[in-house]
Amino acid sequence: MIRHEFAELDGIRLHYAAAGEGDLILFAHGFPEFWYAWRKQLEEFGRTHLAVAPDLRGYNLSSKPPRVEDYAMPLLVEDLRRLAAHLGKQKFTLVGHDWGGVVAWAFAIRHPELLDRLVIINAPHPGIFERELADNPEQRKASQYILLFRSPMAEMMLKALNYSALVSSVLDDGLKKGYFTEEDKRAYLDAWSQPGALTGGLNYYRAAPLGSFVGGKVSGISSELPSLNVRVPTLVLWGEKDAYLLPSNLNGLEEYVPDLTIKRIPEASHWVIHEMPDVVNAAIREFLQAKR
Numbered sequence: 576m577i578r579h580e581f582a583e584l585d586g587i588r589l590h591y592a593a594a595g596e597g598d599l600i601l602f603a604h605g606f607p608e609f610w611y612a613w614r615k616q617l618e619e620f621g622r623t624h625l626a627v628a629p630d631l632r633g634y635n636l637s638s639k640p641p642r643v644e645d646y647a648m649p650l651l652v653e654d655l656r657r658l659a660a661h662l663g664k665q666k667f668t669l670v671g672h673d674w675g676g677v678v679a680w681a682f683a684i685r686h687p688e689l690l691d692r693l694v695i696i697n698a699p700h701p702g703i704f705e706r707e708l709a710d711n712p713e714q715r716k717a718s719q720y721i722l723l724f725r726s727p728m729a730e731m732m733l734k735a736l737n738y739s740a741l742v743s744s745v746l747d748d749g750l751k752k753g754y755f756t757e758e759d760k761r762a763y764l765d766a767w768s769q770p771g772a773l774t775g776g777l778n779y780y781r782a783a784p785l786g787s788f789v790g791g792k793v794s795g796i797s798s799e800l801p802s803l804n805v806r807v808p809t810l811v812l813w814g815e816k817d818a819y820l821l822p823s824n825l826n827g828l829e830e831y832v833p834d835l836t837i838k839r840i841p842e843a844s845h846w847v848i849h850e851m852p853d854v855v856n857a858a859i860r861e862f863l864q865a866k867r
Contacts, residue, residue, distance in 0.1 A: 577617055581636075582629075584657040590636035591629035591658065594621025598691075599664040600863075601655065602628040605673020605698070606724075606776045607733075607741050609635035609766040611759075612672070615852040620859070624668075629658060631675065633775020635766040646775075646782035648799045651678045652685055659689065668863065670694040672848055674779050677701070677796070680805065687806040694859055696812045697845050699824040701796040702803040702831055707824055708788045714821050715788065724780040730773050738767050749849055805832040810862040812855060814843030836862060 576594045592610045594617040602613040613628035620626040630637040632654055633646060640646070655678065659667050668691050671679030676698020683693045699707070707714040723729055733740050746763060749755030767773055784798055797803055809832050815822045822839070829835050838858050843850050 576621055577614065582658055582661040584654060584661060586638075587632055587640070587654060587657075588638045589629045589632065589654060589658055591627050592617060593625065593627045594618065595623065596625050598624050599659060599662060599667035600624045600626050601659060601667055601669050602626070603631060603655065603669065603671040603675030603679055604628065604634070605671075605675045606779060607745065607767065607773070608673070608763075611762050611766065612848060613670075616670070616848070616856060616859075619852075619856045625662065625664070627658070627662065629654075630766075631678070633778060634772055635769055639771035639775040641771075643778050643781045646778040648678070648681050648783070648796060649685075651779075652682045655679075655682055656686060656689065665689070666691050668692040668694065670696070670859065671698055672696040673698055673845070681796075681800055683805045683807045683809070684800050684802060690807045692863060693805065693807045693809040694812070694862065695809065696848060696855065697814055697817050697820055699820055700803070700805075700828055700831055701800065703824050703826070703828060705797060706827075707821070708785070711821070711823055714823065717819055717821055718788070720819065721780055721785065721788075724777050729777050733773060733777075738764060741767060745846065748844075749846070752850075754849055803831050806834075808834045808836075808862075810836045810838065810858065812838050812840065812847065812858055814845060814847035814850070815839055815841045816843060817845040819845050 577592050579592055582589045600620050602616055604612045609630045610628040617626045617628055633639050666689055669679050669682060676695045679693060679695060680700055683690055746755050746760055783796055813822060813825060825837060840847055848855050
């Protein structure tokens with residue numbers, strides 16, 4: 576069911592996987608993943624939609640611009656806008672997890688007129704995350720990995736022993752519990768091994784303005800946005816055992832997102848899309864079918 580294509584987007588070549596036809600539902604992955612993270616969503620939503628999951632810029636088979644500034648948020652948002660236009664769709668539903676969710680928040684703020692629905696999975700709203708980094712010592716502690724990922728030694732540490740750190744954080748639990756297979760592991764190792772792919776993914780962290788948390792100016796990701804308000808019907812799914820992004824990132828979210836539905840998943844972690852794909856798919860399906 577899944578087919579693979581490339582889109583040439585003003586100097587950026589995006590590889591994407593697609594299934595089905597009809598209204599577009601676009602899935603944006605996080606770090607350190609690639610289109611494959613959404614394979615079970617492509618199978619499910621390809622039955623009723625044109626379901627598309629790109630390798631975001633810097634990842635796997637897509638273009639990997641060399642400069643850190645090539646990963647600034649406005650450029651990441653523009654990639655998704657151009658991909659939707661390439662697919663001939665004027666409006667669509669956008670689903671994002673982790674960094675893909677951060678880009679999805681920014682997209683919804685910049686281009687509400689292009690979205691029917693927004694679905695966010697374990698990805699913090701920029702205004703809330705800035706608050707949490709400033710005021711919540713537990714979130715600052717949970718975010719210390721960001722400092723490593725921004726450092727010059729990040730590639731060497733993550734590549735060591737055949738990407739053992741990434742295998743441990745992303746795949747090991749699933750390999751033990753059975754929701755990842757050895758075939759899945761080979762797919763991830765192949766994607767991580769693409770020339771420049773690891774640096775491309777890490778450049779999302781390096782390009783992000785995270786203010787005083789990283790020893791810079793007070794400004795954060797919100798400095799790249801025209802506002803913090805989201806004028807799109809939004810579903811937020813949150814695995815509450817997320818060790819990196821604490822559930823406190825949900826507190827006060829309704830102040831920025833008036834049309835908001837939150838579904839907490841107490842037994843799931845940051846990797847809820849892999850741990851509980853049926854729960855994720857059912858929640859998205861219900862949200863798409865709900866009348867506003």
